[in-house]
Amino acid sequence: MMIKEKQVSQAFFQFILPFSWKAATIRNFILFLQKNQFTPYRLHELHNESTYYGGYQVSHSEMKAFFHPLTSQILFPSSGYEKGFQRYTKVINVESLLNIDHLKVPFQIHSIDLIICPYELGFITVRTEIKDTSLSNAIDFANHFNRKDYEDLLPDLGPFIDLDSPPPFLEPDKMHIQSLLHLANEESIDEIDVFRSVTLCGEDAGNHEYIHNYVKDHSYSRWAPNTFICVNEHCFTCITNSSTQKLMAEAKNFYGENYYLQLINLFNKLVFVKIAHNYSTIHIEKDYNEIEKLIYFINSFSSNFFFIEYPAKPDGQELFRLFRRAYDIDSLYLNTKETLFSLFKYEENSVTKKDSMLLLVLTLYTVICGIFSMNLFTKDLEGKIHWSHFKSYNPFEYFAVFIVFSGIIVVGILGFQSLYQVIQERKNKKQWDEQAVISPQIPKKSN
Template sequence: MKQTDRNKKHVSAALFHFILPISYKGETFKNLILFLQENQFTRYILSKSQNESGYYGTYQVSHDDMETFFLPLTSQYLFPASEDEIGFQRYTKGFSLNRLLIADHLNIPFKIHSIDLIICPYELGFITVRAEINDIPFSHALEFANSFRRKNFEDLLPDLSAFVDWDSPPPFFEPNKMQIQSLIHLTNDESIDEIDLFRSITLCNGDLGNNEYIINYVNEHSYNRWAPNTYIGLNDHCFTFLSNNGLDTKAKNFFGEFYYLQLIHLFNKLVFLKIAYNYSAIHIEKDYNAIEKLIYFINSFTSNFFFIEYPAKIEGQELFKLFKKAYNVDELYTNTKETLFSLFKYEENSVTKKDSMLLLVLTIYTVICGIFSINLFTKDLAGKINWSHFKHYNPFEYFAVFIVFSGIIVVAILGIQSLFQVFQERKNKKQWDEQAVLSSKIPKNRN
């Protein structure tokens, strides 16, 4: 592999998604939706054809292609038809801002086309900034991506701080790991080699390492179905779409199917990491309610949002596998299943111990009541009770009275506890369900 002079490669256009994972509190959810509505964010739905070209500069997407790509598995929760449905509630605002990025003595003009705020189940979400640069050296495009990913979005959405802590990513997510999607389109006379793909995946402008390392890395992290003109590369924080022809078609895929493809797997990874984080925070001997909540959390996610199967299209299946590998999704899923098994075993053992203790207590009461109560004082309870008889009881009879009436009290308490537990479990599950699979059931407009 010949290392060409990498500074001579030129980019006609580079499109970017800068994706910041966020977490928020469920109690602020409705206010967050109202905040977005008041700041001219529009809920993104596929039934509005104007959304196909309203937020992507001069490019557009195909809603039909987006929905078909994910059939038959995930399209329902990716593109909920109404704000009352469970799924990725996407709110988008067009900006068309011209900005200047200053990095390493470079002045790089760029455009911001739009911003998404996607509110997901399990109190997770994503902020996405769409940016574009044009007519720039390849190395400058990489420098732009590497520098912009370290910026924050607070100046664009200053009042969002009431709902999101800009300085703290989710505690279960690595800091300084803003996800990057890039479509880098080289000028038509530029060829693409392994070095170009390696650099676009790693955003590397410095020492690249030896050729063998580069080749192995590219083979491990790339998809070359459309080579030699188009390549896809992916690691745990950067997705790149590197091409030298068909920009409009590539942009349609980039802003459409590939954007949601990355969001799905990033969401899966974040949920699995959140499960692991919550499991590590449990005091196993004390937090019985937290154990119940985590079990419910895991089951609701794996049954509603995590799909082991793949889409029908071949390219969809292959790209799903590439993303799952890059985000280590299969191993995280295996760890989650082991966590669920451990929680079930602990819950089963705990319930068995409680049932055994309860059975022991009730058995003791039953035996003692059977021995003492029938033979010693129940005759005095027949008909009209003569309370003066109780003054002349011997110690065994007083003990029998105590056993019988305390037994009645114990049974009453256990009955009340059981009813309270049933009520509390229903209340908890309703609350957990609201936290896990939020939908925006709020007034469409604030008066």
């Protein structure tokens, strides 16, 4: 296909990099953010509606109303002591230059988010903007904005996260890119433009039928032909030729509701992939504690964070479904349900075997003690014990003595093990809560 170059008056990008934080350092991590002028993001602070977006504005009240109440509580906790996405944002407002081979692209960095999520996951988001360039240059810019830019903006993160060695369930160098492209002079939007913007395809166009089917499967064209939204596994793009006034509304959705739609679905995907990875590393015959942890992990996530409710607005519902399809959320959810069923079945069989063995041991001790001990030597234990009588016992009486006292020891050991298990389970549950259900708490300032 022939590519007709389009001019872009403004291109907004949010580069989202998932990471895993270290549980042992979380309090120092938050102190580090506060020390480096990262501010907790709270919806009741209305003065921040236009602070982080390069002159554009979001509506906190509309964002909260866009999601169902349970989802809003997770996405927008009102304090650092509530479970959910703890977002810390810092204003940057610096001009920079990206060298792409022989091309230089000036851009501006508006702000940066660092979002700490449950399950030791998080996101780094960098908001950038470029002006008056071609669509190809905008695509090249998105393609070449790499992790080094994050490291320059966020030095000294090593003790808290590891960008160079991400966990196996996170793909290295896989940023998730959100873009809003405003074509200049109300130029028309072709399918090839939508395809290139979401696939970050440079000059290769492919055949028309493939591009048509791809755009049809991945896009939301409610506002066509002036605005197209397209989503795939790594990119979300909105390309529009609407007026400057309408661009304000597009930017509000881009930085507001659509940003959080992508975050919540990306978080769901990462948790499901993490569950699958943890399940694959379990030695089923040895790691009983890991099985318990994974069962708790799945149940706590399902009950606290995974909501199948769509946003209230019709367009939000359709976008939500588009993200779920792009991230394959439904298949990952079914796989997780099967994993949970397998773990429950194994745990049930394991507990049944242990209970059967314990019942067999106790039954044997009870029967043998009843047959031997009650009739052979218990009279020698009445009143003052005459130890000399034990010297005259026959083999059956010695066996009875062994059964009684070994039974007492076995019962004592089992009782101690049960008590230890209860204490250990409470300790584990508290630790799992801190990693999963309970959000990282803001350290209290010392007087």
